[in-house]
Amino acid sequence: MHRLLGSAVFYLATVAAALAQSPVQRGEYLVNSILNCGNCHTPRGPEGASKPFAGGNLFETPAFKVYTSNLTPDKETGIGNWTAEQIKAAIMKGVRPDGTVLAVMPTAYYTVLTPRDADAIVAYLRSLKPIKNKIPTPEYKVALKPELTPPPMGKISRKARRGYYLATIGHCMECHSPREKGVSLVSSQMGVGKHEFTGPWGVSVSRNITSDKEKGLGNWTDAEIKRAITQGVSRNGDKLKPPMGYSAYAKMTDKDLSDLIAYLRTVPAKQ
Ligand code: HEC
Ligand code: HEC
Missing domain, CATH: 1.10.760 (Cytochrome Bc1 Complex; Chain D, domain 2)
Known part of the structure; x- marks a missing residue:
């Protein structure tokens, strides 16, 4: 009886903690832990510490030559002028507002994001310090198609x-x-x-x-x-x-x- 009561209290405390977390806090937690967006979007090397999420890392294959985008809210070189819907479409559908398909982004995996977590990511990105960092124009040698199928899940607990x-x-x-x-x-x-x-x-x-x-x-x-x-x-x-x-x-x-x-x-x- 006491054990049951104890775990019910613990469960409620966990739910309360999750609800107490603001979207920005939830986004900060996700982006900097399991999502690790900065692994691709923060400049590599010592520069990264002062320019978190400012982009510019090169990815080159025979099909494209692209640089990671500046995810800070800088209006000129970042995504400061994008609407929440446009940011979510880039992450979960792999397309920019102008219709170009993004290379490298693991979009198929982000399709499973819950609406609440997607909004939390946007809220956190918008809370970042704007950093001016002009990203070179991407080059595509073949037309890309967004990958939108997440990995399969069996019947599990x-x-x-x-x-x-x-x-x-x-x-x-x-x-x-x-x-x-x-x-x-x-x-x-x-x-x-x-x-x-x-x-x-x-x-x-x-x-x-x-x-x-x-x-x-x-x-x-x-x-x-x-x-x-x-x-x-x-x-x-x-x-x-x-x-x-x-x-x-x-x-x-x-x-x-x-x-x-x-x-x-x-x-x-x-x-
Ligand atoms: C960006 C690519 C990348 C991502 C994302 C990634 N891994 Fe890895 N992981 C690697 C590579 C590469 C190695 C092997 C490193 C080496 O051999 O030195 C590795 C090693 C590991 C190992 C050690 C296996 C062993 O035999 O020593 C585990 C466990 C693991 N990853 C689990 C995960 C899990 C779980 C996730 C998701 C939370 C994950 N990885 C995400 C690239 C990745
Ligand atoms: C494996 C590397 C990688 C990871 C991980 C990654 N991205 Fe990207 N992302 C890229 C690259 C490369 C581009 C630019 C692609 C291009 O130009 O075609 C990009 C583009 C974007 C864009 C488009 C912005 C613009 O100005 O065009 C957004 C938004 C974005 N990423 C958000 C995120 C978020 C949020 C995460 C974490 C949930 C994330 N990315 C994780 C590599 C990555």
Whole structure:
């Protein structure tokens, strides 16, 4: 009886805490932890600290040469003149107000954002300090199509479904699924890794995070998975390389991390 009462009180306290959070606070939490928008949108290197979210990082493939956008509310070089609907359409539909399709943005993953969280992200971006940072014009060599299909979710528990939401808006599976000729193989090889990243850190290759006992996380403890995600330390103690944003994930609440791990346990084993 007391236990039941205790957990009911705890539950109400959690709901109250979530409601007490303003949209800007919710947006700040999401953007700087699981979403980690700054990983792409904050200038790399020492400049980043003074110019958060001011954009300018280059992404180049045979299909395009683009630079991450300035997400601050600067009216001239940022998104200060965009309406909330236009900002949400860029994030969740992958299109600019002028109709051009955005490259690189993990739009398919953002399609699952709840209306409340999408509004919170916009509220937070609008609360940022405007920074003047002119971004070079993007070049597209082929017409792009927005990707709008999020990764599949099986029949899983309520806790794991919350974790699926977090893993999806965090685009874990975008980085942790292989690509072939620029196309993600997330629908057939979700979580097997093998996606290569080149940067100042050299080359890193994402690893298998399916529930496979041999190649994946199947035999890891929750604590080991949590340490890898938040501290960038693999099961054997090896230091993990970027671009995964370990320090951003370290800002996640214990409940969110625990739900995320519950979801990873349900990802079908694949080698
Ligand atoms: C993997 C890197 C990556 C991540 C993660 C990412 N973005 Fe982007 N984003 C880009 C790139 C690159 C562009 C510019 C694409 C182009 O020019 O075609 C862009 C463009 C945008 C634009 C269009 C703005 C404009 O002026 O054109 C918005 C808005 C945006 N991103 C918001 C976000 C938000 C909010 C998040 C986090 C929820 C996020 N992005 C996460 C790479 C990323
Ligand atoms: C921007 C790409 C990127 C994103 C986003 C990303 N990862 Fe990673 N992750 C990597 C790379 C690359 C490695 C391997 C680094 C290395 O080998 O040094 C890695 C390593 C890991 C490891 C360690 C596995 C092992 O065998 O040591 C785990 C666990 C992991 N990621 C889980 C996640 C989860 C969960 C998410 C979403 C919250 C996520 N990752 C998001 C790129 C990413």
